[in-house]
Amino acid sequence: MLFEQVTTGGCQSYLVGCPDTLSAVLIDPEISQIDRYRALAAKHGLRVRYVIDTHTHADHFSAAKQMGEMLGAPTVMHHASPAPHVGLRLDDDDVLIVGNLRIRALHTPGHTGDSMCLVVEDRVFTGDTLLIGGAGRTDLPTGDPDQLYDSLFGKLLTLDPALLVYPAHDYKGRSHSTLGAEIADNPRLQKRERGEFTQMMRELSLAAPTHMTEALRTNMTGGKTVCQLLAEASAEVPHIGLEALHRRLGDRPNDLLVLDVREESAFKSGHIPGARHLPRGQLELRVNEEIPDPTLRIVTCCEFGKISMLAAATLRSLGFMRATALDGGMKTWREGGYPLDY
Numbered sequence: 001m002l003f004e005q006v007t008t009g010g011c012q013s014y015l016v017g018c019p020d021t022l023s024a025v026l027i028d029p030e031i032s033q034i035d036r037y038r039a040l041a042a043k044h045g046l047r048v049r050y051v052i053d054t055h056t057h058a059d060h061f062s063a064a065k066q067m068g069e070m071l072g073a074p075t076v077m078h079h080a081s082p083a084p085h086v087g088l089r090l091d092d093d094d095v096l097i098v099g100n101l102r103i104r105a106l107h108t109p110g111h112t113g114d115s116m117c118l119v120v121e122d123r124v125f126t127g128d129t130l131l132i133g134g135a136g137r138t139d140l141p142t143g144d145p146d147q148l149y150d151s152l153f154g155k156l157l158t159l160d161p162a163l164l165v166y167p168a169h170d171y172k173g174r175s176h177s178t179l180g181a182e183i184a185d186n187p188r189l190q191k192r193e194r195g196e197f198t199q200m201m202r203e204l205s206l207a208a209p210t211h212m213t214e215a216l217r218t219n220m221t222g223g224k225t226v227c228q229l230l231a232e233a234s235a236e237v238p239h240i241g242l243e244a245l246h247r248r249l250g251d252r253p254n255d256l257l258v259l260d261v262r263e264e265s266a267f268k269s270g271h272i273p274g275a276r277h278l279p280r281g282q283l284e285l286r287v288n289e290e291i292p293d294p295t296l297r298i299v300t301c302c303e304f305g306k307i308s309m310l311a312a313a314t315l316r317s318l319g320f321m322r323a324t325a326l327d328g329g330m331k332t333w334r335e336g337g338y339p340l341d342y
């Protein structure tokens, strides 16, 4: 088996390939590692046939949709997954054939309703159903301690104890364990009576994961993260530096328009001299009356330099082909000691 484990913070993802045919699967890809997965597949000469998410992640951004599109491979999840971009939905005991590898899906609900474990030869990818020294929390959407009890004690832990355990998370830098070692030492598995186990899971009272609502929104729908939206806008528009803009304003050019897209109170509390005010929320409605000349060089600015990128991208799509965003926001303009009008 060709095998690569990619660690991103506490997230673990895996590239698993058949050495005879160079077919492969990618398991639980994370969005910041897209280039790495492609590079690792290329390093081994692998053709990725399936991109699998073991469950709907609530704590990180899945790259399954993007990787599937890039690699021409279906995104695979359990049939209970709500994500519309899933191309192949599995049931309990379904097997994916990848070259000479057999990947068997076990439906193991509990952490989420759509959780799966994947058994491949000598190992099992446990998602968040079983972690090293832990088990996935059951207090997030579709979680259920009773189901987790059944999935663990009725299913996963009945497999060969020698199976290597590769989880979707580990926060202590450990790469893997075995089922036998977890049965012996994992504190969550010492409560072997249903009532004790479910009570323990209900009483964990863990903090909500950071970015949970955004992760659920994007992973459940295939929608974009705010970072992706901004990255796409920034790839579409050029930027101009604070110093370059300051210098050009000194020349009093008549083909340069600074467009401040903040709300009125922010504009009135200090803006770039000569800037015109058109809030982002009114941009499309008022652009025709405010900017009659589409050949103007427009520099959009906002407080932090993010909304201005979206505004410049919108202006470009409307035909203002010289729209540019200020590289930085009014905050850095003020802190840089550049001039202000009120």
Ligand SMILES: [Fe+2]
Pocket (backbone or CB within 6 Å): 055, 056, 057, 058, 059, 111, 128, 136
């Ligand atoms: Fe999870």
